[in-house]
Amino acid sequence: MxxxxxxxxxxxxxxxxxxxxxxxxxTAALEKHMAVCPTCRESARGLRAAWEALDAxxxxxxxxxxxxxxxxRIEREVSWWDLxxxxxxxxxxxxxxxxxxxxxxxxxxxxxxxxxxxPPAPQQDAAQAQVDALRPEQVEDALDxxxxxxEFSHLMRPDAGEAKKM
Amino acid sequence: MGGAAxxxxxxxxxxxRVKEGDSASFGVLLEKHRLPVVHFLYRMVQNRAVAEELAQxxxxxxxxxxxxxxxxxxxxxxxxxxATHLALNSLRDGKNERSQERLDDDSSAMPxxxxxxxxxxxxxTLVSQARxxxxxxxxxxxxEKQRAAVLMHKYQxxxxxxxxxxxSCSESAVKSLLFRAYESLRARLxxxx
Numbered sequence: 001m002x003x004x005x006x007x008x009x010x011x012x013x014x015x016x017x018x019x020x021x022x023x024x025x026x027t028a029a030l031e032k033h034m035a036v037c038p039t040c041r042e043s044a045r046g047l048r049a050a051w052e053a054l055d056a057x058x059x060x061x062x063x064x065x066x067x068x069x070x071x072x073r074i075e076r077e078v079s080w081w082d083l084x085x086x087x088x089x090x091x092x093x094x095x096x097x098x099x100x101x102x103x104x105x106x107x108x109x110x111x112x113x114x115x116x117x118x119p120p121a122p123q124q125d126a127a128q129a130q131v132d133a134l135r136p137e138q139v140e141d142a143l144d145x146x147x148x149x150x151e152f153s154h155l156m157r158p159d160a161g162e163a164k165k166m
Numbered sequence: 167m168g169g170a171a172x173x174x175x176x177x178x179x180x181x182x183r184v185k186e187g188d189s190a191s192f193g194v195l196l197e198k199h200r201l202p203v204v205h206f207l208y209r210m211v212q213n214r215a216v217a218e219e220l221a222q223x224x225x226x227x228x229x230x231x232x233x234x235x236x237x238x239x240x241x242x243x244x245x246x247x248x249a250t251h252l253a254l255n256s257l258r259d260g261k262n263e264r265s266q267e268r269l270d271d272d273s274s275a276m277p278x279x280x281x282x283x284x285x286x287x288x289x290x291t292l293v294s295q296a297r298x299x300x301x302x303x304x305x306x307x308x309x310e311k312q313r314a315a316v317l318m319h320k321y322q323x324x325x326x327x328x329x330x331x332x333x334s335c336s337e338s339a340v341k342s343l344l345f346r347a348y349e350s351l352r353a354r355l356x357x358x359x
Contacts, residue, residue, distance in 0.1 A: 011345035018348060019319070046352035053355040054320050056294070057301040059205035060214055062221075066204070067196065070222050074229055 003037055014040070018047025177241030184232045192232075196225055199242070202322060203249050209317050210253040212306055220252045239331060246322070246332045250314050257310055297358060304354040312347035319344055 016022040017030055034041040063069075174182075177198070183191035203224055208217035227248050238244075286294070305313055311333060318324040318332060330340045 011341045015341065015344055015348060043349075043352075046356045047348050049356045049358065050348055050351035050354075051320065053297070053301055053358040054305075054316075054351070056297045056358075057209060057305065058298065059208045062200055062204045063218055066200065066218060066222070070196070070225055073222060073226055077226075077230070 003033065003040060014044050014047055017044045018051045020048070020051070174237055175240055175242075178237035181228075181232070181235050181241055182237065184229075185235050192229060195228070195241075199245060200225075203245065206246065206249055206317055206322060207253055209305065209321065210250075210310075210313060211256055212302060216256060220249070220256055223252055224249045240328065242322075242324075243328050243331045246318065246324075247334075250332055253314070254310055300358065301355065304351050307354070308347050308350060312343050312350070315340055315343045316347045316351070 013022065013026065013030060017027065022030065030040070030044065034044060177195060180191040180195050184195070200221070204217055204221045207220045207224075208214060211217055211220065224245065228245065305316070308316065315329055315333060318329045324332070326337045326340050326344075329344075330337045333340065333343075335343075
């Protein structure tokens with residue numbers, strides 16, 4: 001047998017031997033190898049010793065009221081759920097469903113039938129109405145003022161005259 | 167559960183019955199798994215009160231999950247995944263910081279059932295207690311994941327594949343974890359053989 005420590009399955013073979021879970025054929029082969037390999041012998045026997053030593057770690061028994069405490073917690077959770085749903089309990093489901101459906105239909109019908117007497121005028125129409133309300137004289141005056149301002153600002157620019165000279 | 171026809175284990179069938187509203191099946195599951203779960207948690211956190219509290223939480227979560235339960239894995243894999251998750255969280259939160267202080271208290275609370283028949287002498291009882299405490303300390307000294315792997319391997323007799331599923335790692339990673347854990351235990355406990 002090839003030394004298990006030199007192979008990939010070393011951990012598995014030695015662990016299985018330590019846990020007394022190695023099949024008879026592999027155990028015989030390993031024990032034959034252990035006779036000539038002190039490293040494997042020490043490792044395998046140490047693992048077996050550790051495995052057997054773990055038997056000493058007994059756990060205490062479970063408290064007699066374990067189940068009672070658990071069921072009480074489950075019950076408490078269920079009652080919380082009940083408590084949350086309680087406000088809706090007064091409304092019996094069988095009677096409530098048709099009533100809720102009828103209420104829904106009425107609301108929908110109300111929304112569909114509601115038509116305001118005077119629909120609100122769009123904003124664009126309001127702007128158009130303002131333009132229509134202007135008199136032609138007002139427009140002409142405004143345009144004259146704008147022309148005068150344009151000429152005035154042109155004359156006030158110092159480089160305007162220089163540019164003309166050149 | 168994939169295309170492969172995997173027979174449902176009995177526990178999964180019981181859990182499906184719980185899902186359908188059969189609370190008696192939950193009682194059967196509790197009866198069957200109460201002891202392994204509490205013992206696993208006790209060995210993990212090494213405090214009886216904390217272990218029982220965590221075990222209650224495990225079964226409470228199982229009950230809460232009944233509506234959404236799908237038998238995607240073995241029931242015990244799912245159960246121990248919950249238990250391991252809670253134990254690791256508890257250890258990380260330091261909820262059982264005083265566990266080491268309580269070791270003596272817990273030891274005194276241990277039943278005498280394993281030695282009562284032979285009526286051991288005081289000396290034998292003390293030796294037995296000392297051995298148990300030494301093993302407990304050796305296990306407590308292991309890193310948490312190694313500890314969980316060893317406990318499942320040694321006391322629950324789980325296969326590598328199942329431990330891998332519980333710990334959400336590969337099978338080879340489990341073998342490596344276990345080998346390192348047993349090597350550490352060997353160093354501490356070999357003299358007890």
